[in-house]
Amino acid sequence: MSILVTPQTRLLVQGITGAFGARHAQLSIDYGTQVVAGVTPGKGGQVFEHAGVKVPIFDTVAEAVRETRATASAVFVPPPFAADAILEGVDARLDLVVAITEGIPVNDMIKVKRAMQGSATRLIGPNCPGIVTPGDGKDSHGGCRIGIAPGYIHKRGHIGVVSRSGTLTYEAVFQLTSRGVGQSTCVGIGGDPVNGTSHLDVIQLFMADPDTHGIIMIGEIGGSAEEEAAEWIKAHGTKPVAGFIAGATAPPGRRMGHAGAIVSGGKGTAQAKFDAFRAAGIGVAATPSEMADTLLKMM
């Protein structure tokens, strides 16, 4: 088991003919992920071919879903069109939409989030590395890779990883794999101030997943999502959780790369998040180099 996606998940890629989307569709195919459809408006009927795999391209997500029974989507559409692309996936009743796109206007995401209220579709991202459920093959081949994460650093196993940052997720995964410890699923929820899935959402899924035995939660400055997750873990947590918060040295009022990584009005500080972690019994890694070791000591 795993959360959100399995090696059998049928993936469609929105924006498959763009340079970025194409490159990562290829890498997902190489990883053994079931890439079953592509969507690029106006290019319906064409075929995306890679390593002997022929992926049909459709004009609309609805058509792609009807023809290929895809249940999940990776959105690689440029920022001005990304909100529309996400809502198209919601309209087509996908189980999961993973928005990789960085730079979507906040107001667009406020509207998307409101429009998704009551819908059964889960949105991950935007501005995120995506999801990986590692496979059983060499270098975790045969898993489900949605997004831009390097598949080969993973290893099939029992640790869940959730993070707002891409490379910091890879860092944690790499630390685990180097110590011979595998992952159930790794989820990058994204660095924007408005996102589809929160730390708490993913933590709840990991706690309910019998195949996940421990969790690494990585946060950063800005907002209060980490505090909310910590509060829930304090009351309902059943598995060891360790984590790290990036940005203790960031100057207040400055956006640190991610649109959501900002301490404003004294809110969203690393200190407040570390305090919430400690109060909830979450293991705090003294440095980002010790994320895996901190968790493994608790298990």
Added chain:
Amino acid sequence: MNIHEYQAKQLLKQHGVAVPSGEPCKTVAEARTAAEKLFASGHTLAVVKSQIHAGGRGKGTFKHGFKGGVKLAKSVDEVVDFADNMLGKTLVTVQTGPEGRVVQTLLVAAAEKILKEFYLAVLLDRANSRPLIMASTEGGVDIEEVAHKTPEKIIKEWVDPAVGIQPYQARKVASALGLKGDAFNSAVKVILGVYKTWWECDASMVEINPLAVVETPAGKQAVLCVDAKIGLDDNALYRHPDILGMRDLAEESPLEIEASKFSLNYIKLDGSIACLVNGAGLAMSTMDIIQHFGGMPANFLDVGGGASKDQVSAAFKIILSDPNVKAIFVNIFGGIMDCNVIATGIVEAVRETGLKLPLVVRLEGNNVAAGKATLASSGLTIISGDTMADAARKVVAAVAA
């Protein structure tokens, strides 16, 4: 992106919000003309406000000794005298740092007779992804302190983005502020307009402090925005070319402007260890780990997920133009990007810049063996770190040595 007060007031005015009459002035002559117009139209008091992207202007001091970046003037001559002391001069406030900012524009505006001051802001509530209108009867003071000490004095009204703000919501806020009659009606209009400005301009924050009840020449009460601050969502600027035109490069750090030309995300800090990292989260963590081992980061620098050789080279030049830098820490987790491309970029940049400072490189990920070989065979003195912690210890030691 941030804009000046006078620009914020222009945007507010375009959205139907009342602001005191006034004009931006870039020269003393313009200030004289603006002042003459104000006094001729019946105003008896003008205010001369330095336009810089930093708070605390009123209590600031100019480097040549002139006190106050915001001054009240009773005559045209007084406006001219103040303009002469402010324009082209460097204003130091609690927010500018000791180097201060050069005042290039003044706002010369009517000083209204203020009866009462309030606070009004619109921002995103990240906890529920909805726009939030925040108001308080405690205007003209530090709102963070009010929120901390007397949270009951903060009025909050959330807007459903599906339908937008409804007039009753503005009435609720105006009523909670204790306004009546003309002032109530006037405040409702201002609140609706401020929200509209926030939404339509894709602002991240619109803050009116103070929002003031004033007495009009006709003896009635009206509400207007005496000070205004607007921050904009950088991601949405592509659909607002007019607002993008308000960008003032003089208010930004030259190194940060240079970095943005190469799509590098650079923020200058005060420490001595420069960092070059891929990914925002890893870049922040790199700063944190430097401090953990007793050093101080000189900057935040995210070269992005697909950094090219040119970007690495540009990044080196930018971090080396900071005179405080005593050592460099390159921390790359190349998941997809080829570590050898990065290594080649580093070697070229070191040769090009004739780097003399200690350089610690931690390289991990795709094709890392080739990358490490490139560094080792370059003949350059590059200290290699196996993990982030190992590299951080080494770079801190190099600075201490």
